[in-house]
Amino acid sequence: MEPILSVEHLSVTFTRYGRGLNRVELNPIRELSLAVEPGRVTAVVGESGSGKSLLAHAVLHLLPRNARVGGSIHYDGAPLTRERAVALRGREIALIPQGVTWLDPMMKVGDQLRRGRGGSAVRDRCRAALERYGLGPGAEELYPFQLSGGMARRVLIACAVVDRPRLIVADEPTPGLDVRAAGRVLGHFRELAEEGAGVLFITHNLGLARTVAHKVVVFREGQTVDEVPARCFQTGEGLTHPYSHALWRAMPENDFEV
Ligand SMILES: Nc1ncnc2c1ncn2[C@@H]1O[C@H](COP(=O)(O)OP(=O)(O)OP(=O)(O)O)[C@@H](O)[C@H]1O
Ligand SMILES: [Mg+2]
Numbered sequence: 001m002e003p004i005l006s007v008e009h010l011s012v013t014f015t016r017y018g019r020g021l022n023r024v025e026l027n028p029i030r031e032l033s034l035a036v037e038p039g040r041v042t043a044v045v046g047e048s049g050s051g052k053s054l055l056a057h058a059v060l061h062l063l064p065r066n067a068r069v070g071g072s073i074h075y076d077g078a079p080l081t082r083e084r085a086v087a088l089r090g091r092e093i094a095l096i097p098q099g100v101t102w103l104d105p106m107m108k109v110g111d112q113l114r115r116g117r118g119g120s121a122v123r124d125r126c127r128a129a130l131e132r133y134g135l136g137p138g139a140e141e142l143y144p145f146q147l148s149g150g151m152a153r154r155v156l157i158a159c160a161v162v163d164r165p166r167l168i169v170a171d172e173p174t175p176g177l178d179v180r181a182a183g184r185v186l187g188h189f190r191e192l193a194e195e196g197a198g199v200l201f202i203t204h205n206l207g208l209a210r211t212v213a214h215k216v217v218v219f220r221e222g223q224t225v226d227e228v229p230a231r232c233f234q235t236g237e238g239l240t241h242p243y244s245h246a247l248w249r250a251m252p253e254n255d256f257e258v
Pocket of ligand 1: 014026028046047048049050051052053054055064098204
């Protein structure tokens, strides 16, 4: 199956100027490759600082200006240039950002969902998206500061899926949600995939990743170390890299052996 998103040999370098003319190069992403197929949930797991959010931001062209990006990113068979990313993001390509601070503090929830669009069809779609995450129509009238952390997160998710994107990049979408709400969100990702979208599900939680995803990609220190069917993390079989094996051994039912 042709991937909807394919990332090859991605690298991200930041240049910082220290004292005087001292230049410091930081290279948090060195060699990331992965593919997201339509109709599939691809999970990316990796510890904090392994480069997961940077990958999401590189795909959407949201990295800060001082970032240098190498390698290639293709979407729907063609290079994902900045122009294309700007045209597609928020429409065909949706980001569920890691931080809830991405909500506009000065704008009511309903307006953030509608993004300036009027008409009853848009209103109904937005209302349905909120309802899907257990938020009633009253939520539309609230400002972000009036939302609890979990509500804000559900609003972000509703914003991302309201336009039926073809690619969803979800960066740690479940912290702050109780098990039921998290289960609902992850179930919804599966549903969106079943309807044909490609889902890139970023998490540090291997337990969630292997439950919801078809495929798991393992990152370590800015490098892809493994890309395996999720079932490999059920049984431990087929894990080629020692680091993946160590992650699997460290799961609760395997006695946390490290
Ligand atoms: N703007 C930046 N300038 C310099 N370094 C950065 C910048 N943004 C991120 N980094 C570094 O890149 C590395 C990867 O960061 P990233 O946010 O992708 O991690 P992550 O895997 O998403 O972690 P977490 O699970 O905690 O969200 C970190 O070491 C971080 O300090
Ligand atoms: Mg992150």
